[in-house]
Amino acid sequence: MTPQELRAFCLDFDASTEEFPFGPETSVFKVLGKMFALGTLGATPLTVNLKCDPDDAVRLREEHPAIVPGWHMNKRHWNTVTVAELPAPMVRELVEDSYDLVVAGLPKAQRLRLDRP
Template identity: 75%
Template sequence: MSAADGRLDAEGLRAFCLSFGAAVEEFPFHPETSVFKVEGKVFALSDLGADPLKISLKCDPDEAVRLRAAHPEIVPGRHLNKRHWNTVTVPPLPARQLREMIEDSYDLVVAGLPRAVRLRLDRP
């Protein structure tokens, strides 16, 4: 699921995104772009066949700026609201940090859902 050097590969990325409660993968734009959603809301997008592998993730605006300043592989979200989305080139980033960013993106989206849905997802 992950590359030998501990980095996430495409299948590891897909599996991790789908490991969250009620997460689904859809292809609303074209067959190459995996769109990961929770309760109909997007939390990650990626062309899992691209080289280099990239993923776009929702992010707190202040944290987005901090991450971009600290990591050249993190840039404003491509074709997305640049204040709230980052696009990450996966290979240079450690798997642990990438997993945390994906989880943060999922949690941000879930935080905007109705309370009853959040409780059902065990994310109050």
């Protein structure tokens, strides 16, 4: 998955935005103001921080060397994923899971405005 594909995928989710609160090189993808993905899209290798269920986070780290505790994040809830070392469908699934976790934590009124099951 290329940086452009990752950006397009993150922005394809309902109500998602890209912001740059940490400078022009770091993309922060949010849904209704809450972050679900963070990464420097111009970096080599391309990595992205994604929210993850704590139990799944541990399992994923054990199974995939390309997934480590979230860099500069709460390591219980965030993973850093090296994109090129995983199949694109898996990266898409991890991004979608991150988005869904953030949406699940939104107030009900906000969740109902989104086009998500």
